[in-house]
């Protein structure tokens with residue numbers, strides 16, 4: 001037994017405090033050695049104490065940003081889904097904008113839109129600025145940079161970012177204050193109710209911790225929070241946002257590792273999961289809740305109403 005008391009005192013974000021419920025202590029379920037995974041009994045979200053424990057961070061920016069074709073397909077998917085041109089999106093904030101490739105895409109599609117980006121890594125931020133000379137790029141932590149952003153924004157996007165931030169629920173509250181009354185926040189993140197993390201955890205538990213690779217691979221140390229659908233709904237509620245659209249993607253085959261047989265089997269399973277309305281990546285479109293309460297009947301709401309599932 002290690003000194004849990006001391007550790008508990010140090011924990012402020014992630015780890016044994018649920019990143020969604022905050023006040024609620026989460027239970028330690030999986031000990032991967034250099035970091036541990038916790039499950040919140042309240043909302044079903046999982047979190048990691050990798051940040052607090054300074055576990056080795058395996059983040060590889062090059063491989064992360066290498067899938068531009070697949071990324072472009074996703075960007076186009078979002079643009080088509082929210083009809084950016086029709087609804088007059090005049091301002092876009094990309095949180096965690098990386099090398100600025102998405103902002104560049106937005107600039108091509110909506111040449112008159114005002115664009116801003118926030119990026120933690122100075123080198124990637126410099127690349128984003130060079131790619132987007134007309135955009136404002138803020139360098140630093142998302143929440144720390146938000147006061148410099150010139151809201152309100154018609155569209156705020158977070159691509160592969162939400163699972164990296166230590167206080168996602170707070171970030172969402174801050175973003176809700178920056179989104180225009182008829183604007184939207186788009187989040188793409190990892191879905192903990194997917195088959196992949198479930199199988200990883202099952203393998204770990206079933207083997208008494210001997211088979212740890214699948215659990216580690218599906219809960220890498222640079223990811224701090226792993227969201228259940230219930231947790232996402234709770235977080236949206238607390239930020240005063242409605243989920244107006246929700247859909248799932250599967251992991252690209254190019255991003256998988258292992259033997260060809262393992263990749264083929266995993267790929268087939270994920271395809272099946274996707275067909276059943278679930279997936280490793282969850283996409284959410286959120287909008288200010290007041291709109292619907294005040295009986296707004298804009299074409300935007302008519303289009304998106306009823307798509308969010310439950």
Ligand SMILES: [Zn+2]
Nearest residue numbers: 018021040043
């Ligand atoms: Zn929770």
